[in-house]
Every structure is written in C-alpha cells, then in structure tokens.
Amino acid sequence: MKLFLESITTRIAVWMIVIASVPLFLIAYTLHYQKKDEITAQHLSNLQVVFNQTIDKIETNLHYQQQLLQNIAAMPRIAEKLQSTNPNQTIQLNPMIEGYVTNVVKQYGYYDFFILSETGVIVYSYKKEDDYGQNIHAVSMKNTALAKAYDQALSTRSSAISPLEYYSHSKRKSSFIATPILMNQKIIGVIAVQLNENHIFDLVKHYNGLGKTGEVVAGVLMPDGKVLAAMPLKYDEDAYKNERVLNAGHNATGMIQAVRGKGGMGEIIDYRGVSSLAVWGYEPILKWGIVVKTDKNEVLETVYKDEKQLIYILIFVILALIGTMFMSAQWITRPINNLIISMRQFRKEGILQLNIAKCKGEICYLSKEFLTMAEEINEHNQSLESKIYQRTNELQLAKKSIENYVAIVNRFVITSSTDLSGNIIYASKAFEEISGYSNTELLGKNHRILRDPQMPNELFENLWKTITSGKDWHGEIRNIAKNGSYYWVDVHISPNFDEQGEMIGYTAIRQNITDKKTIEEISLTDQLTGLYNRRHLDAVLEKNSQIAERYHIPFSVFIIDIDHFKNINDTYGHQVGDYVLQSLSEILKSQCRAVDTLGRWGGEEFLFILPNTKESEAAIAAEKMRKAIELFPMKRIGNKTVSIGVSEYHDNVHETIKRADDALYQAKTQGRNRVCTYRDKSE
Structure with missing residues (x-):
C-alpha cells in the first residue's frame, strides 16, 4: 500500500485528478454558497422589517398612552378637585369624570387608574384595592413600580413609564405610566394607569412573517448579569412566570448584546441552544432586549436539499476521473519505471544496464545524468570529510558567541x-x-x-x-x-x-x-485632589462626543460647585479650604460608577461625565450625590452643600458644558443646595 501511494504513477494520477476536480469544486462551491448567502440575506432583511414593526408598535402604543394620560391630566376639574382637597385624604370624582375614567379603563384595557396627591397619597383608585389611600413613600409602597413612575414624573415634570415588575397590592406583574398634574406651572399631583403584563405582551408577542419556527423574544438584564425572559416564549409558555434565564451557557447570544443596548443581525445561538438567524436590538422604553429570529435549518431547508444532490453528482464525476487519470498516468510513467529497475540493480550489483542509444526525450537525459552522477560520487565523498572538519570548528565558535549573548541577556x-x-x-x-x-x-x-x-x-x-x-x-x-x-x-x-x-x-x-x-500620572491628575485634571476631562468629553455622533449613544454631564466656598477660605483659611476639596473628592469618588469619569473642572468646581446616560438619569445620580455631600460632617466647619447643573450632549461639547453651566447658575439663583437640569431652565 505504501509503495502504491509513493509511486510516480499514483502521484501523477492524483495531481491530474486534483487539477481536473478543483475548478469543478470551486464552481459548485461558489454557486451553492452564493445561493445560501442570498437566502440568508433576504431572510435577515425580512426579520429586520418585523423587528422595526415590533419596536414601532411598542413605542407608538406607549407614546399614545402617555399622550392620553397627559390629556386627562390637563382636565381642569381634576386639577381643581385636587387643589381644593386635603392632599392626605381620598377624593370623590364628579360623576361625569368618573364615567369618563371608567370608559378609558375599559376601552384601553387598563388594570387600574390612580390619582395621587403632591404628598404621594393615592387619593383615587378605580379598583380601590389595598393600596387605595396609602402613601407611596410608606414602607409597603416604597420602591414599587408605581412609586418609581411617580418619582420620575415629578423629577422630569413629564410622563414616565416604569419597568414591568411584580406589584404586590394587585398580586400581578404590572407597568405604570404616570404624568404630573399641573396648575399654574406647579405640580399638584400625578395621574397614573396600571398596565397588566398581558397588555405589554400583546405589543411584542407575534409570529407573523417568521415561518414555522420563528418568534419574537424579549429579555431583561438583571443586576447580577442574568438575562431573564420578559414574556412567555413560543417554546416555553411558562418562561416568564418561572423567570427563565436565557443566557445560560452559550445560549441567547443575540439577546446578550440586545439587553446591553447593541443592535445587530446574523447567526446566533438562541435560548434553546438552536442555531438561528436573527435581528436584535434594545427597546429603551421597556428597557428590554428584543430578538426576532427563525431557526437556521428552516430558512436553509431548500439549500440543504440541493447540497445532497450536488454531493451525489460530484462523487460520480470524481469516480469517473479516477479511472481515466490512472490509465493516462501509467502510459506516461512506464519508461520511468524501467529506469528505476535499472538503478536498483546498479545500487545492489554495481552494474548499470541502460540502453541509452534507444532512449528518447527526458528519460534519455535522466539516464545520462545518472551515469555522470555515479562518477562524481567518489569525488564528493573525498571533499565531504574536509568540509565536516571545517564546519565543526565553525560550530564551536558559534557556541562561544551564543554563550556571550546569553550572559548579556542575563545581565541587562x-x-x-x-x-x-x-x-x-x-x-x-x-x-x-x-x-x-x-x-x-x-x-x-x-x-x-x-x-x-x-x-x-x-x-x-x-x-x-x-x-x-x-x-x-x-x-x-x-x-x-x-x-x-x-x-x-x-x-x-x-x-x-x-x-x-x-x-x-x-x-x-x-x-x-x-x-x-x-x-x-502627573500630567493627567490634579495635584490637590488626585482626580483627573481639566486636560484629561477635555479628552474624555471629545471621545464621548465622537461615540455619541457615530453610534447615537447618549451621554450627560453635570457640574458640581461648592456653595459659599469663598467664605470657607476667608473664614478658616486655605488649608481648611483644601481639606474641604479633598473630602468632597473622596465622597464623589465613592458615588462614581466604574464607567463614569470624575475630575476637577477648576477652583471649587467638579465635572462628572456619565456615558450612555440621559439627562433625566443623570439628574437622579446628581441628586444622590448632593444628598451624600449634605449629610457628610466635615471637621471644624460641619456640613456643607453643593449646587449641581445637569446637561445632556446634543450639539457639541462646548454647548453641552455651557448648558450645564446655565443649569448650575439656575441652581444657585434658586437658593443653592439643589440640582437643576437644562430642561428645568428652559421650562
């Protein structure tokens, strides 16, 4: 078997088969995978349409719900009723308003309808469950989805939507939409509606245009890094109820990117571990990752059938080529085999019997060269010994050179x-x-x-x-x-x-x-506080602005200014002033996320840069820092306060900083020790 594989005849035949087969394989491969790529691209395009329709449906519906709630909040009779009633007592609505609320609840499938006073008391509830009459700041209500929507509506003075969470008072998972009730530009209360989980699911769950195996999957990222099913799944109806983890092992590869705000399309491993074609992205209102997918086997079913037929055809052609090429190779190599037999005899007996006179072409040239080679072998053996001696001396010199090099490496x-x-x-x-x-x-x-x-x-x-x-x-x-x-x-x-x-x-x-x-380190940090200096902050601002322009990812900034800092220096001296700046720096660092950038902007001002953060979210973080500073007792001077101006990047870095400065000035003119956003100023 080994001689057969090493023979010239076999090698020539194999090369002839390869040369004939490669173009055939390349053509078949190109046509096959071109068709596969076309089908894949077309299906991904269809999935993109379904994904866009799903996102549009969610956002259109929820924006409509927000607008509807704003229209109800603008009804004068509701505002007048709240204005004339004790904010800690429940109210009775006018029969006409009560009927209107009933129609809205039934028409839009709301689970409940609330009116909350400016103090946080639920003064009206359509269902009047055990949360009726309670204050959302109470222990049983604090940190509920309703409380989150209420607080965000007050802080942003606009409609807010809470994530889908379990609401114990209704014994179901719900999402709340809340909008402030204004009278003379003053917030006197909040209107909220409770959407049950099925209302949200109906916006997302459908299989139209996705084939037999396709589905729309929604997931939510938890603080511990797990991605949980945000709704029932086609292949696991109890996934939402059982809080199924989607990113177990290497599964849900598209979903993992989606919940982190990254969109894309291509081949993924879904939550079942099945290879699928998918389009994915992030839905910011519900804070869900959305994946629209179809099993890869279904999409490429016709390609796989064609692939089997192609393999049968290629096998038949290759078998035919093998027989033809081996017969051709034997005809070509017969003179070479005869020469090999003569050379083997020369090696064993020292006698070379070659009929050079009758040979022709390359075989004749090869025979003559072999005779000449035999004469040169002895001459070569004689010169070989002298070369070996010379090479041994060269190797000894090279060894000494290497030893010197190793010593240098070891030392330096x-x-x-x-x-x-x-x-x-x-x-x-x-x-x-x-x-x-x-x-x-x-x-x-x-x-x-x-x-x-x-x-x-x-x-x-x-x-x-x-x-x-x-x-x-x-x-x-x-x-x-x-x-x-x-x-x-x-x-x-x-x-x-x-x-x-x-x-x-x-x-x-x-x-x-x-x-x-x-x-x-010296060139990037402030000597007194150890925070980043103005130079480094400018570089980070420029980098985040480029990311925002290229990928449409928001970022926000806020400027912190110490209230009455000049009085500290004038009263206690600059050493105490330096102590205040250093203490404040430590507090700010303790409140800073790993992705945020904190630095000294100048004098008693500090700048926070918050990537992937909207203005409303930055305002919440700023308020948390303001409270932490206000509660921190400093040596000799007691508690100090700060004013904070917040702005979100829109046009360019210069305008963003200017808007934050304007908001800071607004905070100071309103009495200091507060957080103002640029939106607050514009309103």
Whole structure:
C-alpha cells in the first residue's frame, strides 16, 4: 500500500485528478454558497422589517398612552378637585369624570387608574384595592413600580413609564405610566394607569412573517448579569412566570448584546441552544432586549436539499476521473519505471544496464545524468570529510558567541520563564535587581508574589486566557518589589513549546517604564485632589462626543460647585479650604460608577461625565450625590452643600458644558443646595 501511494504513477494520477476536480469544486462551491448567502440575506432583511414593526408598535402604543394620560391630566376639574382637597385624604370624582375614567379603563384595557396627591397619597383608585389611600413613600409602597413612575414624573415634570415588575397590592406583574398634574406651572399631583403584563405582551408577542419556527423574544438584564425572559416564549409558555434565564451557557447570544443596548443581525445561538438567524436590538422604553429570529435549518431547508444532490453528482464525476487519470498516468510513467529497475540493480550489483542509444526525450537525459552522477560520487565523498572538519570548528565558535549573548541577556534584559502554572523556573540577573528578590527566592515561586492588588483582575484574566490559548500577550503591569516599592514594566509574554508542539511554559520579557508612567500620572491628575485634571476631562468629553455622533449613544454631564466656598477660605483659611476639596473628592469618588469619569473642572468646581446616560438619569445620580455631600460632617466647619447643573450632549461639547453651566447658575439663583437640569431652565 505504501509503495502504491509513493509511486510516480499514483502521484501523477492524483495531481491530474486534483487539477481536473478543483475548478469543478470551486464552481459548485461558489454557486451553492452564493445561493445560501442570498437566502440568508433576504431572510435577515425580512426579520429586520418585523423587528422595526415590533419596536414601532411598542413605542407608538406607549407614546399614545402617555399622550392620553397627559390629556386627562390637563382636565381642569381634576386639577381643581385636587387643589381644593386635603392632599392626605381620598377624593370623590364628579360623576361625569368618573364615567369618563371608567370608559378609558375599559376601552384601553387598563388594570387600574390612580390619582395621587403632591404628598404621594393615592387619593383615587378605580379598583380601590389595598393600596387605595396609602402613601407611596410608606414602607409597603416604597420602591414599587408605581412609586418609581411617580418619582420620575415629578423629577422630569413629564410622563414616565416604569419597568414591568411584580406589584404586590394587585398580586400581578404590572407597568405604570404616570404624568404630573399641573396648575399654574406647579405640580399638584400625578395621574397614573396600571398596565397588566398581558397588555405589554400583546405589543411584542407575534409570529407573523417568521415561518414555522420563528418568534419574537424579549429579555431583561438583571443586576447580577442574568438575562431573564420578559414574556412567555413560543417554546416555553411558562418562561416568564418561572423567570427563565436565557443566557445560560452559550445560549441567547443575540439577546446578550440586545439587553446591553447593541443592535445587530446574523447567526446566533438562541435560548434553546438552536442555531438561528436573527435581528436584535434594545427597546429603551421597556428597557428590554428584543430578538426576532427563525431557526437556521428552516430558512436553509431548500439549500440543504440541493447540497445532497450536488454531493451525489460530484462523487460520480470524481469516480469517473479516477479511472481515466490512472490509465493516462501509467502510459506516461512506464519508461520511468524501467529506469528505476535499472538503478536498483546498479545500487545492489554495481552494474548499470541502460540502453541509452534507444532512449528518447527526458528519460534519455535522466539516464545520462545518472551515469555522470555515479562518477562524481567518489569525488564528493573525498571533499565531504574536509568540509565536516571545517564546519565543526565553525560550530564551536558559534557556541562561544551564543554563550556571550546569553550572559548579556542575563545581565541587562528583565526576563523570566515559568512552567504552565506560572511558577518561576528561570530569572535573569536584571529581573532580580528590579524585583529585589534573589534567584533563590524567586525559583519555584509563583509570579503572584510580585502582583499589585490594585491592578484590575480583568487584566490578569485576559492575560491568562491569551497565553493559555497559545498566543502572545503584551501589556503594561505595575508590580511590587520585595521592599514594598512599586515599579511599572512593559511586558511581552510568549508560550514555550517542546519538539512535539506541546505547550510547556511561558517566557516573559520586560522593559522598565516606571518613569514614563509617573510622568503620565502627573500630567493627567490634579495635584490637590488626585482626580483627573481639566486636560484629561477635555479628552474624555471629545471621545464621548465622537461615540455619541457615530453610534447615537447618549451621554450627560453635570457640574458640581461648592456653595459659599469663598467664605470657607476667608473664614478658616486655605488649608481648611483644601481639606474641604479633598473630602468632597473622596465622597464623589465613592458615588462614581466604574464607567463614569470624575475630575476637577477648576477652583471649587467638579465635572462628572456619565456615558450612555440621559439627562433625566443623570439628574437622579446628581441628586444622590448632593444628598451624600449634605449629610457628610466635615471637621471644624460641619456640613456643607453643593449646587449641581445637569446637561445632556446634543450639539457639541462646548454647548453641552455651557448648558450645564446655565443649569448650575439656575441652581444657585434658586437658593443653592439643589440640582437643576437644562430642561428645568428652559421650562
């Protein structure tokens, strides 16, 4: 079998088959996958239409509900009734208004209809369940979906929608729409309606245009990172009730992006673990990720049938080619085989019997060259011994050169090698000097003895994941020397392999960049507070504006100014003033999210940059910080307050900062110790 595979006849036949088959395969492959791509692209386009229709249906319906509620809130008789009644007592509506409310509840399928006073008391309820007459700030009502919608409507002075959550007073999951009741530009109460879960589901759940296996899936991202089903599923009607986790294992790959605000289309693994074609995106009103999908097997069913037929045809053609090409190859290689037999005889007996006079073409040239080669073999053997001696001397010189190079590397290059577990098996002299450990102290120890605990875990997780997969890793790391001092190194780590290609360890080469990192830190931070300085804040603002323009992702800013800060310096001196700035910086850092950027904008002003945050959300965060500062007692001077101006990016960075400044000025002119948005100012 081995001789057959190694013979010239076989190799020529195989090459002829390959040359004849490759174009055939390429044409078949191109046509097949072109059709597959066309069907896939067409179906994804259809799914995009269904996705857009679903989002439009949700937003149109909920915006209509908000507008309807605003129209009811504008009815003078409701406002007059609230104005003339004790805000802590329930009210009786005019029969005509009561009838109107009844018609609205029945017509639009609301579960309940509420009127709340400015103090938070539910003064009217259509169903009059056990929440009737209660204050939403009470323990039993606090943090409910109704309370969230109420608070947001008051803070934004506009309609607000709460997420779909369990409401214990109705013993069902519900979403609430709330809008403020205004009289002479003053909020005197709030109107709210309760949408039950089926009302929301009907906006999303449908299978039209999605085939037999298609469906629309909705999910919601929980604080712990789990994605739960936000509605019943086609293949699991109890998914919503049982709070099914969609992102288990590698499932729900499109949904994972959707709930994080990323849209897209393509092939995914759905919540069942089935490969599907899908379009996905984020619905901001309900805060749901939406995935519109169809099983891949259904979409490409016709392609798979054609694929089987194509395989049968290709098998038949290849079998025919094999027979034809082997017969042709034998005719071509017969003279070569005769020459091989003669050469084998020459190797065994030293006699070469070749009829060169009768040979023709390339075989004749090959025979003549073989005769000449036999004569040259002896001459070559004689010169070979002298070359071996010369080469041995060259290798000895090269060995000495390598030894000198290794000594230089050991002295000046910060390098080390470890086993697969990260235990040090080699450390250069330069590595000992920068780490402060001797070679004896390093060998056998894990690299974790140098790790700075303040370095993020994600960096080391990425490092370990990269090198264990057989790839190089490059990055900057801060380590701790034996004496407790810090030093920065630029590290390049490469896996080591044995002769069989098995990974056996890792080698790291480092460059000391401590001075460079020190200069970078000084250039980006404020010396007094340790926060980012104006230069770095300008760079972050520019980066976020580019993201907002390119991807339409919002971001907001707010400026914090210490109230009466000049009086502190004048009364207690600049040292106390510096203490106040440093204390305030620590409070702000404790309230700052990992994705936010905080810095000193100038003097007693601080700037917060909040990515992927709308103005209303930024105002809530600002109010939380204002309260934290107000409640913090400072040495000698007691509690201090701040004024905050909030603005969302729309046009450019300069205009955004100017609007925040205008809102800050509004907060100061209204008495300080408050949060104002640019919308507040415009209203």
